[in-house]
Amino acid sequence: MTSKSLPEHNRRHNRSLLLQLLFHTDELSRADLARQSGLTRATVSDVIAELTADGLIVEHGQRTDARVGKPAQLIGLDDRAYHVIALDLSADDAFTGAITTLRGEIVHRISQPIAGARGDEAVALAATIIRDLARRSTVRVLGVGVASPGIIDHAGVVREAPNLGWHDLDLGGRLRRAIDVPVHIVNDANAAALAVHTERRAPGQSLLTIAIEHGVGAGLIIGDALVEGDGFSAGEIGHVIVDDDGELCACGRRGCLEVAIAVPSLRRRLAAEPGDHEQVLRDAGRSLGVALSPVVAALNLNAIVLAGPADLIEGPFLDTALATIRTRTLPDVSSALQMTIAAHPEQLALRGATALVLAAELRIS
Missing domain, CATH: 3.30.420.40 (ATPase, nucleotide binding domain)
Known part of the structure; x- marks a missing residue:
């Protein structure tokens, strides 16, 4: 740790904690969230109100199981509130892109042959796929996740991807010019690990x-x-x-x-x-x-x-x-x-690219 904790850090932590619980459970009441998170009911209510304003919460109605007292109101994560654009650049014959829900369900998928594209041509092809998918999205786009071969740093620079002719390429920066949302890049094998971990497989x-x-x-x-x-x-x-x-x-x-x-x-x-x-x-x-x-x-x-x-x-x-x-x-x-x-290894890199965006933008893992 290099700096003290500030109030906004606590708010982000609490928000992430509740989103994480909702992501991995179909529906919970506010009281359930308070018990499982250890937060006070007042804090849970404040955070849920904030998430509701952001369009991330959906009401599921009252609990129907037999319990003493007034039935609790159940809520869940609205996994269709945002779309994520996911790209898989790992195959040697085609780039694949998809629009996914927050839970990684593929809404629309396209594949474009590489046809020997390398260097700037390969970057342009990836950017074209992103723009095409962004036009097809029917809700807000949370971000773009890219699973790419090669050695990639946290800034989205591909230090080395010989099969695509990329060396010290600022892939994140180049792709951000194609769409005005956050873009996150990860190695394709790391994307697979993120998918398996986030989906609890x-x-x-x-x-x-x-x-x-x-x-x-x-x-x-x-x-x-x-x-x-x-x-x-x-x-x-x-x-x-x-x-x-x-x-x-x-x-x-x-x-x-x-x-x-x-x-x-x-x-x-x-x-x-x-x-x-x-x-x-x-x-x-x-x-x-x-x-x-x-x-x-x-x-x-x-x-x-x-x-x-x-x-x-x-x-x-x-x-x-x-x-x-x-x-x-x-x-x-x-x-x-x-x-x-x-399971479904052909989708693993796309699901991992989605998981990367969830981790970066909503701190869900």
């Missing part, structure tokens, strides 16, 4: 999300906080070497995790060895387990979520990865570890 306060597509990236949340690293490159595990004698990687070294488990490499090996389908997937799962074992041991993680094509990562791949972690770590470290597959 994994137990506990800490989790690791592994995105397996054309590359391999990890998003790490510890104690409810996204871990980005001092250089904003936490989770860049694709080029951890898992086999000194493995295939040559695009980075110039041999045996990187990306070569072992990324989708193009896996599909190529499966096509070359059609009779060894299960063994190919087990070998890939073992490579992932080898890479993750020290991470699980160091952080005592209990939840890992894999996002990728189900036909590749379900079954032998996932089973072998989990077994490898448990074999290479102490039972006290990994016996409670759960490794699962993300």
Whole structure:
């Protein structure tokens, strides 16, 4: 902490606290909110009045269950009060954008082929998608969330995204010229972690999300906080070497995790060895387990979520990865570890971009 707490900080905290409770519960009374938050009823009433004025609260009528006294009035978060514009720039063939509700429900979705666009052309394509979606939105836009490949700092500068030809690019600043609302940028693997965490699709306060597509990236949340690293490159595990004698990687070294488990490499090996389908997937799962074992041991993680094509990562791949972690770590470290597959992985980056805007603008996580 570097400064004292001011009254406006307390107001923001209380507002965030009640929004968080309403976001994760369908409906509550003001008395419920006071009990669960620890705030006084007067403070709850003041904050709810403020949120109602902002159009964020919807009345659900009186409680119908049998209780003593006057039935309480139930309220909830109006998740359609605002739209969020979410962009997924992680695929190598198309940029995808969506209008979502505050809870991540997709209202409208569009996809534009990249057609080899890089550098300024790729930025222009993303800006075009934002403007198109903004015109289609029927309510106020809370903000724009962008899930992008690369190393990205808090200012929205893409320090490095080689596949798009972006180097020290102020992507946030460039996209803000397309729309007069806040724009927030996050690494695509971190977006996946935010989605899983915000939607409570994994137990506990800490989790690791592994995105397996054309590359391999990890998003790490510890104690409810996204871990980005001092250089904003936490989770860049694709080029951890898992086999000194493995295939040559695009980075110039041999045996990187990306070569072992990324989708193009896996599909190529499966096509070359059609009779060894299960063994190919087990070998890939073992490579992932080898890479993750020290991470699980160091952080005592209990939840890992894999996002990728189900036909590749379900079954032998996932089973072998989990077994490898448990074999290479102490039972006290990994016996409670759960490794699962993300639901609707094709939407994960978009949902994570929405979660990023919720966290930045409403402090909901």
